[in-house]
Amino acid sequence: MRVALIVVSVALLLLAVLWGYQRQLIYLPDTTAVSASAGAQDVVLETSDGVKLGAWLLRPRGPDRGVAVLVANGNGGNRAGRAPLAQALAAEGLTVLLFDYRGYGGNEGSPSEQGLARDVRAAQRYLVESGVPPERTVYFGESLGAAVVTELTTSVAPGGLVLRSPFVDLASVGQVHYPFLPVGLLLRDKFPLAEQLAGVKAPVAVVYGSEDSVVPPEQSREVADAAPTLKDLVEIPGADHNDAALVHGPEVIAAVVRLAEQL
Template sequence: MKRLGRIAIGVGIVAVLAYAMVLGAMYFFQRDFQYDRGGRLFALSETSLAQAEQVSIPGADGAVVTGWYQPPSAGKPLIVYFRGNAQSFSREHQRYEAFVADGYGFLAFDYRGFPGSPGEVSEANILADGLAAYDWAAAKGFPIVLWGRSLGSGPATYVASLRDADALLLEAPFDSAVSVAADRYWFLPVGLLMADQFPVDTWIRNVAEPVYVAHGTADSTIGVRHGERVYALAPNPDELWIEPGAGHSEMWEHGLWERAKGFFARAEAKLGR
């Protein structure tokens, strides 16, 4: 019995040490788990965006944010697009091509630490870069609508809570990054470990713009309940579109752009634009 007791104690010590090592790895390498910063910045010549230009947006503390910009046609707004987590914003050039084909302008960009923009990735830098991009776009004088996809739902909502855009569209949003982490790492105290928590559920309460939320029921990256909660907290909700069977990156192919145009048209009509 004494031998079994010693074995049990030994197993317990090993388990505690292993758990401590997991906690340490998650804490010290958390941004490697949280962000996908690989890939490359595409050249505009690799796209059909013949009228767009690559721009450098001055940010906080001397930072420079790289993006693509094209002004809208008369009577259309400018979409400030807050990209998701994977690689560079430029990989989604088909979206921007669809925007401009229908007369919309766009500004899309990489947050610091992603392929197009040098620097360190962090929540503070992502939010600061989002504000810098919005202010740069607002200076152009066009009506502005915001589009936040996945990770981009964080800075898009934050910017909407502090600036005066015409509309906020959130594609596969989370209510907070720490909540998403808790879904995945339920066995870890992620609320204590995470530095970049993106409390969208707090920021959305201060968003005066009309809000459209799109989410798929088969989203295994950010569960659909996150989008439902964000929409429920929006002070000025427009529409919640839940697409049965759609995964995290499948909302576009299920017709998101057509729905987005309808939402933006409603928002602009309410403002008499």
């Protein structure tokens, strides 16, 4: 009996620690402040709760398609790591807004599901105030960012939605990596991507790597199945989650361009 009580007590203590520190496991920010990369303009976004966010605006190089791409990052690093993506999109005649969430890239605040929802709305509002209407905007979400832009789409419909390495929901991908834990019961941040996508009417493209070790490829395919208006499903053979081919490779860029050409 005493041994059983000790085991139960240790398990409860572990669960309590995981409950309290779960966001440190979910969000992995590079907090280093960054300056604009080549061809980018530093801009500042302000959220509805008063948080100021650093961002970069890249103007199109070459013929302007009159379409903007709002990029929502994944859970790690900061916007500097997405500069090659933004530059490649700008080279295709697209305006690109690249921003960091609260707690990332020198920004104040701490990330959470609700906080990221406020952050992406500040980015979308900036584009509107700059003269780009939602119907001429493509939302691009990378991994966790795919859930962020899908949630945004439920309230502000874009011209199109590109989801790179999307998961069904955070619990589903968490259970893959922590099969011994009741992830669904512990999570405070849910990110129910597939459920929210089911109500999205904008055209959708899904891009994923066949060897993704972070988000299982079958989850990305399940997300594609949930999209009522799926226009493009692109598998990049041999690509893992953070491989260059999946982060900013030509097949990723082409998927965005194909969707932009339909607007």
